[in-house]
Amino acid sequence: MYRDKRVLLIAGGGTLGTYVARELLSRGAFVDVICLEDCVSRDERLRYYKHLATVEFLREFLAGNRYDGIVNFIHYKRVEDYAPVHRLLIENTAHLIFLSSYRVYADAQHPITETAPRLLDVSKDIEFLKTEDYALPKARCEDFLRREHAGEPWTIVRPVISFSQRRFDVFVYSNNDIWTQIEAYGKLPLPTFAKELTAGIDWAGNSGKIIANLLFKKEALGEAYTVSSGQNLTWGEVASIYSRLMGFDVEWCDEARFVKSYPCLENKKKWLYLYDRKYDRLIDNSKVLAATGLGADDFLSVADGLKIELEKKAGTV
Numbered sequence: 001m002y003r004d005k006r007v008l009l010i011a012g013g014g015t016l017g018t019y020v021a022r023e024l025l026s027r028g029a030f031v032d033v034i035c036l037e038d039c040v041s042r043d044e045r046l047r048y049y050k051h052l053a054t055v056e057f058l059r060e061f062l063a064g065n066r067y068d069g070i071v072n073f074i075h076y077k078r079v080e081d082y083a084p085v086h087r088l089l090i091e092n093t094a095h096l097i098f099l100s101s102y103r104v105y106a107d108a109q110h111p112i113t114e115t116a117p118r119l120l121d122v123s124k125d126i127e128f129l130k131t132e133d134y135a136l137p138k139a140r141c142e143d144f145l146r147r148e149h150a151g152e153p154w155t156i157v158r159p160v161i162s163f164s165q166r167r168f169d170v171f172v173y174s175n176n177d178i179w180t181q182i183e184a185y186g187k188l189p190l191p192t193f194a195k196e197l198t199a200g201i202d203w204a205g206n207s208g209k210i211i212a213n214l215l216f217k218k219e220a221l222g223e224a225y226t227v228s229s230g231q232n233l234t235w236g237e238v239a240s241i242y243s244r245l246m247g248f249d250v251e252w253c254d255e256a257r258f259v260k261s262y263p264c265l266e267n268k269k270k271w272l273y274l275y276d277r278k279y280d281r282l283i284d285n286s287k288v289l290a291a292t293g294l295g296a297d298d299f300l301s302v303a304d305g306l307k308i309e310l311e312k313k314a315g316t317v
Contacts, residue, residue: 017033018204100141105279114225
């Protein structure tokens with residue numbers, strides 16, 4: 001199914017794209033990647049093109065250059081920005097994968113399935129709905145596909161947080177924020193209530209494998225899938241793994257103390273905190289497993305994935 005297929009990854013040089021490419025190459029596909037990273041290929045079937053994937057560039061790049069599959073990792077803040085790109089891509093592939101996010105889901109159904117209510121549909125927070133917060137443009141682009149492009153060969157994927165050496169996440173913290181907080185407080189402050197919340201997080205290697213295995217599946221056309229290996233760890237369990245492998249201590253504290261310790265929650269990360277990290281993200285991944293044919297044995301644990309990424313970052317692998 002994959003051998004000698006040609007796949008284009010747009011903005012595919014980062015966390016998820018790296019593992020999607022790896023899985024496709026292992027299955028015999030040829031992979032082209034448009035990205036801004038300085039990537040070097042050591043495989044004749046993998047080619048990198050360093051460029052911003054504007055409409056103008058894509059129009060020239062795709063002229064007479066059709067792909068069996070395209071995965072688009074770019075985040076579009078407005079449907080108007082995505083619409084012209086979609087037309088170019090769908091005309092030049094037999095299967096387009098659009099990257100949405102698990103953050104589109106509200107906190108209204110547990111476990112979460114692909115038909116669970118979305119924030120865009122059920123939120124009553126007028127201030128939030130007026131924003132371009134990540135979850136909202138993702139949902140609006142989903143609606144654009146279903147409303148104006150039904151019947152075309154696209155698939156929506158909604159990955160959970162996917163960590164790699166490029167991005168480590170613990171609750172609301174990412175990368176340097178983790179160490180900045182530890183330096184300031186001696187430990188990593190986390191709210192006690194989060195201990196029992198299911199964390200929407202997975203190793204990027206698992207997420208990339210799932211996305212790659214959705215390509216060329218007829219039953220996936222016109223469908224949406226939550227991308228998760230289904231380990232469903234709590235933030236307490238995730239924090240324990242991170243603290244053990246990264247060598248820091250956690251301070252479990254009340255919410256007032258936590259919010260005071262991290263001013264970003266009042267501005268830059270306000271909506272992320274209120275409309276994602278405070279939610280329970282228990283995922284039912286049965287739909288995506290059925291479509292891909294993957295099972296629990298095909299995935300690494302969050303702990304083993306984190307070990308791999310820490311070793312990469314340290315330059316030992």
